[in-house]
Amino acid sequence: MTTLLRGIGVGTGSVAGPVAWMAPAPALPAPRPVGDPSAEAAAVRAALAAVAADLEERATRATGTGAEVLAAQAMMAADPALAEQAATLAANGADGPHALATTFDGFRAALLAAGGYFAERAADLDDLRDRAVARLLGLPMPGLPDPGHPYVLVAEDLAPADTALLDPEQVLALVTLRGGPTSHTAILAKALGLPAVVGCADAAELANGRQVLVRGAEGVVEPDPAPEAIALAARRQRERRERTAAVHGPGRTADGHRVALLVNLGAPHELSGAAAADSEGVGLFRTEFLFLDRAQAPSLAEQTAAYREVFDAFAGRRVVVRTLDAGADKPLPFATAPDEENPALGIRGLRTAGRAPQLLETQLAAVAAAARQSGAEVWVMAPMVSVPREAAWFAARVREHGLPLAGAMVEVPAAALRAERLAEVCDFLSIGTNDLAQYTFAADRTLGSLAELLDPWQPALLDLVAATARAGGEYGRPVGVCGEAAADPALALVLVGLGVTSLSVAPSCLAEVRAALAGHTLEQCREFAESALAAVDGRAARDAVLSRL
CATH class of the missing domain: 1.10.274.10 (PtsI, HPr-binding domain)
Structure with a gap:
């Protein structure tokens, strides 16, 4: 029996094809004396x-x-x-x-x-x-292979310079030895709609030309698949495309339970595509693009104009603005200290307002001014909220600026464990599963060797999502998920079963999530959630749910 190679599934669907390895990097020669x-x-x-x-x-x-x-x-x-x-x-x-x-x-x-x-x-x-x-x-550049036929691209990791020009007509699927659920490869796979498995160290044994079946949803690579397995995967791919093409409009389960489907937005060039998507608005508007790579913060007028452009593009729809998430991986010379020994656990997110309060005040004033001039339904939320006192303070500042809906992001376990207190003082909650996983498992999300811990199917992470959704339900507050977990159609069903009321994903992922919801009742989603929570780890949780789909 062929041994299955396992990693983290970050794409959807299944596809078979021959392996083609990324061209290797040049070997560093032995040191030599330099004449000139x-x-x-x-x-x-x-x-x-x-x-x-x-x-x-x-x-x-x-x-x-x-x-x-x-x-x-x-x-x-x-x-x-x-x-x-x-x-x-x-x-x-x-x-x-x-x-x-x-x-x-x-x-x-x-x-x-x-x-x-x-x-x-x-x-x-x-x-x-x-x-x-x-x-x-004077050696050939490392990069994408060109075998003259479609192939499954296998690499230790993928570099942006290669993947930015990747042709999805030639590349059937992606497999990398390193990487995790938030790596560049994972983001690319979702944007292109390709099946992908990352953090699959055993793929090193695959030779060029060897036939493999990549099962993205399961995080599995099957070498030398049987013809029946290939035929089954092809049939399921056709059915998947037919399902996604048949469903449009607001998200809802088969029995009519509403689940808002939203898009994530983080850069100006994404705006036109995001606005054109069949969504109910923006579930995560990352505002950092205005602040990065500059010596001084943008002015009130500059921010107002930028926010107004987004709000106008989504007139009549929801736009959830995340205030500046500075610090940690996004240091700013005018807001963050350069000498923090562990910035991921330092002054970041909402905590930055304590060091540079005018940044938040100017941003809220700009959001309010842009909102008054547009027809969008503007919600505002704070990143990296840890305790209820922070949420209450932020909500008061938002309302003092005339903005009616204030929320908090749940990205640290403390916020999830006291979510009922956050729900008391906020109008909505939004779960960022990427950071929540990192802090829950004490695992740096950039380390491919820890990718299994960062799997969004991990039951401990789902426990925190459930606690947050339960608290929101008790107070009648919407609870959304805007992390990578929401883009997995099967996991989206679990999240809805846990009580999540909205899902925010990349535009390319909307159709499959919408189709998955339309094909299952709310009661089925709850049963899937129970199965995932009862599992011993992320892999078992995924397998338990997929076996029932």
Whole structure:
């Protein structure tokens, strides 16, 4: 019997195809003596400049998120500090490849130490290092294979420079040895609607050309599948597409129970696609894009104009604004301290208002001004609320600005355990499953080796979701989920069974979640939830529910 390879499922559906590995990175040669250090330094600078130019050119051929990712990588490659440090090492006698490797390793260590979002970008630096070394050595660039037929892409991890131009007509599914449920690969798979399995270390045994069946929902890769298994997967894929195409409009279960289906929004280029989606509004409007990569906070007028654009695009629909989530993986020179030893557990989210109160006051004033000028139904929530006192204070500030609906995000166990106190003082609650999982299991969400702990199917995490939803129900408060968990159609059924009233996902995931709800009654959702809660771990919870679907 073929041994199944297991990881974390982050896409939907199942598909079979031959394996094709990502082209490997160039091996670092043995150190060599340098005859002309100044020429070596110039070659290092030229290699970095060439990599930046190549990425910039790729950005012009990409669209949407891909273009933005490539442009950001080009900026990293063109960083003067990077070039200066590598060139200095070469000028002092190091050969070019080792000067580049040493420099990138230093920058990488700094990102890992920063944690959170920055740690997730460490793989981007690895890709830039490999490209620069290949350029310097005159070797082919590492990247996507081109076997001449559709394939299942297998890699240790995927870099944005490659995946931004990935062709879903050629790439049938994604499998990575590393990564977790919030990794770049996971986000890409959802955006493209591809089955994917990440954190699948045993996939290292797969050879090019070997036939595999990738079962995204289950987090399983089946080598050498039987023809019957392939035929069954193809039939289910056809049925899945037919189901999703047949259901439209507001979310509801088969027996008519309403579940609001919303989209997540985090950058200006996402606005048109999000507004065009068949949704009931925005469940998570991340406002950090206005504050990042600048020395001073945006003005009241600038913020008002940006919020007004979003509100106008969703006139007549709900827009849930998350106030600035600064700190931890999103440090800001005007709001966060540079010397926090553990920023993920430091002054972040709503706590930032204690250090820089004017940031919150200006933002609330801007949101209120934009809301008055638009037809959107604006809700406002605070990130990283820990205790009821914080929620009450925030709700009072929101209402003093004339905004009628104030909420709190539940992202730490303390908030979930005292959710009834939060529900007393707030108008709604929103669960961020990504951070809630990280803090519940004391597991850095950037570590692929801990991906199993971060599986949103983990019963302990679902216990906290259930407690929050139960508290909201007691006070008649809506309780939404805006983390990655909401995008899994099977898990969405469990969340609804736990009492969640809204789900906010990437626009590309809406149709499948809507179809899953339409195909099951509320009572069935509750039965699925009971099965998941009774399981011993995330894998058992997923298997228990999928076996009943």
